[in-house]
Amino acid sequence: MPVIRLVRGCFLALSLLAAPCALAQIVIVAGARSLLPELTPEQAEQFYLGRAHTLPDGSVVTLADLPAGAVRDQFYQQLTRKNANQIRAHWSRMVFTGRALPPQQADSVAELRQWLAAQPNLIGYMPAAEADGRVKVLLRLP
C-alpha cells in the first residue's frame, strides 16, 4: 500500500530528524568515594523538591545545582515533572518560608565535580556522558 509506505517513510524521516535533537541522559551523582547509596527516583524527587534532606539511615544529603540552562531544565522536568517556571516558584516558596535551604549552584560541571570530591554527602546531576570515574552514579533518569 503506497499510502502506508509513505506514512511509514514520513515517520522514519521524522524520527531520524528528531534523533540529533534528543536530549542527553542525565544522571544523579555523588563523589566517587561517597558512601551514599543508590537513590530511587522518589527519593531524588523528594530531595530536589526540598521535602527531604535525609536518607532512611539518618545521613544528610545536600544538593548541588547546575547553572540555569537546558540541562537543569531537563533535569527538573524529568525528575519532578515541573517546568523551569514552576521550579523557580516552588524553590522561592521553600527557601523564603524557611522550609529548605537552596541547592548550592555550581558554575559548571567541572566545579560540581570538585565539590562532589570534597563533600561526601553532596549530590548533583550532569549529563551521563560527563559522569566519569571521579563520580559515582546514584540514579539514571529515563
Added chain:
Amino acid sequence: MSLTRLLRRCAAMMLLAAAAAPAHAEADAPASPPRFEFAGFGTLGAVSTDDKDVWFTRYGVNYPGKKDPDFSPDSLVGIQGSLRLTPYNDITLQGLVREDGGASQDPQLTLAFFRQTLAPGLSVRLGRVRVPFFMLSDSLYVNYANPWVRPPVEVYGLNPFNDLDGVDFIYNARFDAFDIEVHPYYGGGRIPFPQGKARLKEALGVNLGLSRGDFSLHLGHGEGTFTLERGDALFVAVSNILQRTGQGGVISDLSGTHGRTRFDSVGVQWDDGSWQLIGEYARRKTNRYAASAHGWYLSLGRRFGPVMPYMVVARQMLDEQFAAATLPSGRLATLWDVFLVSRNNAQRSVTLGARWELAAYAAVKAEVTQARPDGDAWGSYAPRGDVETTRIGGRTLNTFSLSLDVSF
C-alpha cells in the same frame, strides 16, 4: 516576644547546636563546614482604584496610602540569611521592609529561627516563623512564588497575623504515591496598627499537606487567644456613645484582652505545567473584637510560554458581627453603624490578570479586579475622606494593580 529576646534565644540555640553537632558528625560522613546562604525577594507594586474617594487596602498588612497610585499594599523588600552550622541544623534570619498596618516602614524581623533535624523527615524550628493558618500564609509576601499580584484578600484578609514566635515541627513522608506533610505549631505574635495593638497568644494548630503528582491538598486548623487594644478616634467616639447610653458593657466586646479565635482552611492546587487551578476556603471564628467570617477563591490560569493569563473569583462573607448595641437614630446610630461596617470586609470580586516571566526570577504581573463590597461592609477599601458620609458598601469598584516581583 521582643526582638532582643528572640535573638538571644537564637544565639542560645546556636550554642546548643554547636555543642551537639559533633555527635552527629562523627556518626556519619564528615560534616560539611558551616556555610552561609544569602537570598532575597522583592516587589514593586502600584495600585489604583477608579473611584478616587476610596483607597484599596489590605487590612492588617498596610495602611491606606496618600498617593495614587499607591505603592504601599504590595511593595516590599526581603533579605534572608541562613547559616548552615552542620548538616543537621541551621539558623535563618529574614528581614522585611514594607509598610505595615501602622503606616511604618521600619524593618521587621519576619523569620528568626534555629532548625534541628530530629529524624529522617522530621525537623523542629524554634524562634520566629510565619503564622501558617492558611494554605499560602507562610509565603504571603513572597509574591514571586504566587501567580497573582497578591493572594486573594477575601481569604488572606481573614488573618492579619504574620509572625509566630514559638515552635513548629515539620514532618515529611512518602506513603505509596502520596507525599505527606504534617506541620504542627505553637506560639504567639503581634501586629501593630495605628493607635492600637493586637496580640495572638497560645496559638496552637496543625496543617496537613497531601500531594500526588500535579495535585496537592491542604487542610489547616489553628486556634488561640488574642487581644485587641484600640485607641483610635472612631473607637474612642463609639466608646463615649456607649457609655452615655448606658451600654458601657458593650465596650468589652470591642477592645480588650480576652478574645478567642480559630481558623480553619482547606485548599487545593492542581498544576500540570500548562493549566493551574487553585482554590481555597477559609473561616475565621472569634468571640469578640473582630467579626466571624469566611471566604473562598477559585483561580484558573493557563501558561502560554512565559505568559500566564488568569482569572480569580473570590468572596468573603460575614458570619457574625462581634458586638451589638441599640442606639437612638441620628448621628450616634450612624457612628455605631460606621464602626461595625468598617470592621466588615465582606465583598465579592472578579479578577482578570496576567503574569509574564520577564527573566529567570523576575515576573511582571498586571491585574484588574472588579470588587463589590457588601452593603454593610467596606470590603478591602477605606474612605479617603469623611468616614461618616463616604458609602462604600454596594458600590462596584475597579482596582488596577501592576507589580514587578524578583527573587534573588
